[in-house]
Amino acid sequence: MTQTTVDSSLFQPTRLGPLHLPNRLVMAPLTRNRAGADGVPGSLMTAYYAQRASAGLIIAEGTTPNAVGQTYPHIPAIHSPAHVAGWRGVTEAVRSAGGRMFLQLQHGGRIGHPLTSGLTPVAPSPVPLPETIHTPDGRVPSVTPREMTALDIRSTVADFARAARNAVAAGFAGVEVHAANGQLLHQFMARNTNHRTDGYGGPVANRIRFAVEVTRAVADAIGPERVGVRISPANTVNGIEEGDTRHLYPALLEALADMDLAYLHLEFANPANPLFATVRDAWPGVLMANPDLGWPAPLPADGGRSAGERLLDAGADLISLGRGFLANPDLVERLRVDAPLNPVRDKYTMYVGGATGYTDYPTLTAPGRKTQATQPFPLDAVVR
Template sequence: MAFTFDDDAALLAPLQVGDTLAGNRLFMAPLTRSRAQADGTPSYLAAQYYAQRASAGIVITEATAISKSANGAYVNTPGIYTDRHQQKWAQVASAVHYEGGHIFMQLWHVGRMGHPDISGVHPVAPSAVAADMTAHTPDGKKPLVVPHALEMEEIPRIVADFRAAARRAVDAGMDGVEIHGANGYLLHQFQSDVVNQRTDAYGGTAENRARLTVEVVEAVVDEIGAGRVGLRISPGNGVGDVRENDPIATYEALLDRIAPLGLAYLHVLIDPTQTTFGVIRALWSGVFVLNTGRETDTDFCQLESFAQWGAVSAVAVGRAFLANPDLIDRLTVGAELNEPDVATFYSPGPVGYIDYPTLAELEARESA
């Protein structure tokens, strides 16, 4: 049975998110689609794809690399480190704004999740510890390699790349950026008390392991303003072979440092039944965006309950927006949802990307 929002649904209420007034509290989560051009320039279809989904309270783009060396986890993922990238992203932002929407760009450094056969460069990480995973390279699946452990003098370059990417994103017309500190990528790797084996100022204690993320957030805030900056984290999430023995201490240290900055939002990928959820929520007084993961992010009754109770400010959903560009309309009238086609998630071209039908299109077909 299809879910239907009540007229007074909490998720349909407007929300001030930093400098952006979101029209509702149902955000589009970042979704890698592997349709960018070989040089990291977004696909010619990207503007249409994102504009179709502009009714989301905020559209958060797919993870977008801050530099050439930051890319390489998957083929054909976009970047925001050249003029060509910026020009194409400007078309995306303009298309979303034309449809009345708001869009934030997720900024990404993959760290040890990168493969040299994809990026052309050797991956970096806090420590020379490989993830026990494989990458889908142009020549098939290959094990991830042992990364280069960043030297102290190399770390400021990472921070500078995040800053420069944020400037390019805003100059391209994005309403803001989301710093990717989750899902096993570089910032998450530094935060882990397992992957990060450093003994210098960026390793050891929870405060030291949080240092790089804090420096990145501070630099981006300094560059574009706190009202345009969000941060995504995934406490206790083992994605990317990143384990955390004590996620509560880790994220207490991180949030203690960044809470005073007044970020637009904190985006947390977590199971809300975990003890960690309550701790993280108590530490954050600003806009709190929940993503419950693939298995439950279409349980709209539960997500609406979280918003009604005040446990979350907004929710981010992925696959439902992927398959239903008019998701808000469908939930408002109680229409059935399109099912996402897993086989086309990462394939090139328009199929499974811009061809999911809206209710209006289905009605037009039936009446033709």
């Protein structure tokens, strides 16, 4: 049976700093909760990422730069030699399969719990997450985080820089600083989670300060051409209310623009939203756009291809896709030949479990592949 080849700008090669990308499709960072209890990536994660090496770039899932930044059970980390060694196995497998990887650095701030990390979470202000949180003991009420001191802030900035150096040592081509989705950097930027009265709170210029300092420290540590930043303007996930989005992000992008970073990653991008044009006009470098595909609506039949093409036409340079890559290891080829896509099986295995819903999605060349499922922690609730 003859297959049709789709002519799309998504499949055009491009460059990202020193990297040659064979296409403009990026695998977005996806929380999958499959590391060891100690945060070390193992063989299951190695297989998962190697299966998806045909992406122009893989951005590996949010990985904590220090112990107190851990969000949920079985989240990977990058602050010990064991973490570096575990991730090195992943990057070597992806590189052997022809791929390239960045690592997302994610500090959860108030999104954490002593049952998971053994530590009281820290945040810009003692404002708890307004919902329960998943722990090894199931979903429990969130705890009030400890307000970060000036020393905490300085040491956390240093932890991000150290984590970036560890990521390069582990074989990553670069890192993405996570300043979105209600994580720590976003908590500093938002009015409802930042009640500080020092130089990190109050006016916009103060509330963006921590994100700028982290990004600059990471860029100084490994080179700006190896560093991206992810933002999600007006996103209210994890109880975030920015309060002044239209002033916040122009100021943030102006502060970051002179660093010559590898890219800016805009989440929930929609060219029909005036915010997209504002970001594109304000950002002088590579813009990676993650299309708004209507989560939790089902994945579009074309996997987001048409949405990605509209964003490229509107000025984006790279397109990141999440669920499409989650369920389709060979997503690039399926989109290229207009083949049917695997649907995401269920929300449960997106965040919880072993091989099932993770490494056992079939490819066009291996439609019947099955793997044995394992469960790393009690399956009592969907993570989120």
